[in-house]
Amino acid sequence: MDWQIEGQECLDIISTSYEDLPSYLKPCFMYIASFPEDYKIKASSLTRLWIAEGFIIHHDPTRAIEEIAQSYLEELVQRCMFQVSERSWSGRIKHCYIHDILRELAVQKAAEENFLLIFSKSNANSTSGTSTSARRIAFHEFGSTELPKESIIGPKLRSLISxxxxxxxxxxxxMVRVIHSENSEIDENLQRMKQSTTLRYFRSYTILKLPNSFWNNKMLRYVRAENYSYGQFVSGPSSSVKLENLEVLKGVFIARDEWTVRFPHFPRIRKLGIKISNRTNWEAMANSITKLENLESLFLGSNGLSHPVITHAFKDYERMHSLYLCCLWPGRRIGDSSLFPPRLLKLTLRRSFLEQDPMQELEKLSNLRVLRLLYESYKGEQLICSAGGFRRLQQLKLHGLSSLKELKVEDGAMPLLKQLEISYCIHMEMLPDLQYLTRLEELKLKRMLPAFNCLLEGPDRHKVEHIPSISI
Structure with a gap:
C-alpha cells in the first residue's frame, strides 16, 4: 500500500478495506479511534474493552471469550488494518498500533455512524460546545481553556475514556459500561457516581481510593486500579460483596485479615494482583486464594513483609501459568522447585533479596518459558545456569541486580533461549558464554558499564557473533 497518497483521495481508497470488513469487525476497528495518535496499544486492554462493550460474538462454549477477542485482533492484523509492534513469547499480540491514515479513517467512520465522539486539541474549538447523543466519548490532551462543556455527558453514555x-x-x-482513565484524577468524581448496573470495565492509573459503593457494581468484569505515581494499590471493599462476573482484579491492597475470606466471593477470577501488609495472616490469605479454581495469573506484593512467603501455597494451582512476587523471601533461599505451580510458564521476582543463587532450583521448572529477576531480587555475585537446566526457557531478563558480577552459562543450559536482556547490573564484569545459546535471537544490554559493553567488540566478540539482533 502506498502511504504517500494524501488526503481524501487516500481515505476513499482505503475505505474499501473498511467496507470489506465483516460486520463483527467494524466496531472493533472504529474503537481504535478512542486511542490518541501514535499511541502504543496494549492488546489485552483493547480486547477487554471490546468484550466490555459487547462487540464479541460468543457462541462457542469450547472457547473463552478472550480467545475469540484475540482472534478478532489477529484478523484485523491479517487484513492490514492493525500492525503488530510486539508479540509475547507465545506468539500472542502484546502491543499493536495503527497507521495514521487508517486511524483517520477510523475517526471518520466513528463520526459518521455516531459511534464515538473525540475531544482533543485539534478539534476542541469545533466540538467543545456540542451536545451529542454519542454513546462513547474519548478525551485526549487538552489545555486549561479548551475543556468541553459538561453538557455532553448524558445519562445514556456507555463509555468514557480519558x-x-x-x-x-x-x-x-x-448506563456506563467502560471507565478508562490514564492521567486524570478521578477519586472525588467516582465518589459522586451513583451505583451502575452496567459497569463492566474500570481502569485508572491515578486512583487513590475506591468508594465502598463501587464494589456494588455487580456486572464488573475487569478492574485495574494501580496508582503508578505513588506506587500504591487501593483498598478493597470494606464489606462482604459477591462479584460473580469479576475476572481481572489488580491493584488491591489487603491491610486486614478479614478481607482474605472474600476471595471465594469472586469465583471467576483469572488474574489477581494484590499487596499485603505485615499484619496480614499470609497463611490464611493463601488458603483463601486456593479456592479460586480459575486463577491463572497472580501478582503478590508486600509493603515490608518480614517473613518468607510460604511457597507450598502455590503448588496446588493447576491452572496458574504466571506468578509475580514482589518484596517476599527477604534474605532467604527460594525453596524447592516442586513447591511452585506445576504448569508455571512465567515467573517474576522483584526485591526478594535472595542470598542464595535461585537458578539451581528454578532451572528445574520444566514448563518455564519466561524468567525475570528484577530489582534486588538477588543479592549474590554469581548466577549459574547449569547444563540441562531451563529446558524450555525462551526469555531471561536480569534487571537491577546491583551485586551481580557474573552470569555463568554452561554448555547445554537454556537450549531454547531466544531473548536475553541484562540491564542496570552495574557491577557485572564478564560477558556470559553466549556462544552456547545457539538459538538466541536477541540480546539487549541497557545501562551497563562502558567497559562491559566494549567486550562485544573486543576479546568476547566470538560469544555474540551468532546473535542476529544486539542492542546497547
Whole structure:
C-alpha cells in the first residue's frame, strides 16, 4: 500500500478495506479511534474493552471469550488494518498500533455512524460546545481553556475514556459500561457516581481510593486500579460483596485479615494482583486464594513483609501459568522447585533479596518459558545456569541486580533461549558464554558499564557473533 497518497483521495481508497470488513469487525476497528495518535496499544486492554462493550460474538462454549477477542485482533492484523509492534513469547499480540491514515479513517467512520465522539486539541474549538447523543466519548490532551462543556455527558453514555488530565463529572451516568482513565484524577468524581448496573470495565492509573459503593457494581468484569505515581494499590471493599462476573482484579491492597475470606466471593477470577501488609495472616490469605479454581495469573506484593512467603501455597494451582512476587523471601533461599505451580510458564521476582543463587532450583521448572529477576531480587555475585537446566526457557531478563558480577552459562543450559536482556547490573564484569545459546535471537544490554559493553567488540566478540539482533 502506498502511504504517500494524501488526503481524501487516500481515505476513499482505503475505505474499501473498511467496507470489506465483516460486520463483527467494524466496531472493533472504529474503537481504535478512542486511542490518541501514535499511541502504543496494549492488546489485552483493547480486547477487554471490546468484550466490555459487547462487540464479541460468543457462541462457542469450547472457547473463552478472550480467545475469540484475540482472534478478532489477529484478523484485523491479517487484513492490514492493525500492525503488530510486539508479540509475547507465545506468539500472542502484546502491543499493536495503527497507521495514521487508517486511524483517520477510523475517526471518520466513528463520526459518521455516531459511534464515538473525540475531544482533543485539534478539534476542541469545533466540538467543545456540542451536545451529542454519542454513546462513547474519548478525551485526549487538552489545555486549561479548551475543556468541553459538561453538557455532553448524558445519562445514556456507555463509555468514557480519558488519556489527558481532564475527566468530566460522571454523577449522572447510569448506563456506563467502560471507565478508562490514564492521567486524570478521578477519586472525588467516582465518589459522586451513583451505583451502575452496567459497569463492566474500570481502569485508572491515578486512583487513590475506591468508594465502598463501587464494589456494588455487580456486572464488573475487569478492574485495574494501580496508582503508578505513588506506587500504591487501593483498598478493597470494606464489606462482604459477591462479584460473580469479576475476572481481572489488580491493584488491591489487603491491610486486614478479614478481607482474605472474600476471595471465594469472586469465583471467576483469572488474574489477581494484590499487596499485603505485615499484619496480614499470609497463611490464611493463601488458603483463601486456593479456592479460586480459575486463577491463572497472580501478582503478590508486600509493603515490608518480614517473613518468607510460604511457597507450598502455590503448588496446588493447576491452572496458574504466571506468578509475580514482589518484596517476599527477604534474605532467604527460594525453596524447592516442586513447591511452585506445576504448569508455571512465567515467573517474576522483584526485591526478594535472595542470598542464595535461585537458578539451581528454578532451572528445574520444566514448563518455564519466561524468567525475570528484577530489582534486588538477588543479592549474590554469581548466577549459574547449569547444563540441562531451563529446558524450555525462551526469555531471561536480569534487571537491577546491583551485586551481580557474573552470569555463568554452561554448555547445554537454556537450549531454547531466544531473548536475553541484562540491564542496570552495574557491577557485572564478564560477558556470559553466549556462544552456547545457539538459538538466541536477541540480546539487549541497557545501562551497563562502558567497559562491559566494549567486550562485544573486543576479546568476547566470538560469544555474540551468532546473535542476529544486539542492542546497547
Amino acid at each position: 488519556f489527558g488530565d481532564h475527566f468530566p463529572n460522571i454523577q449522572k451516568l447510569r
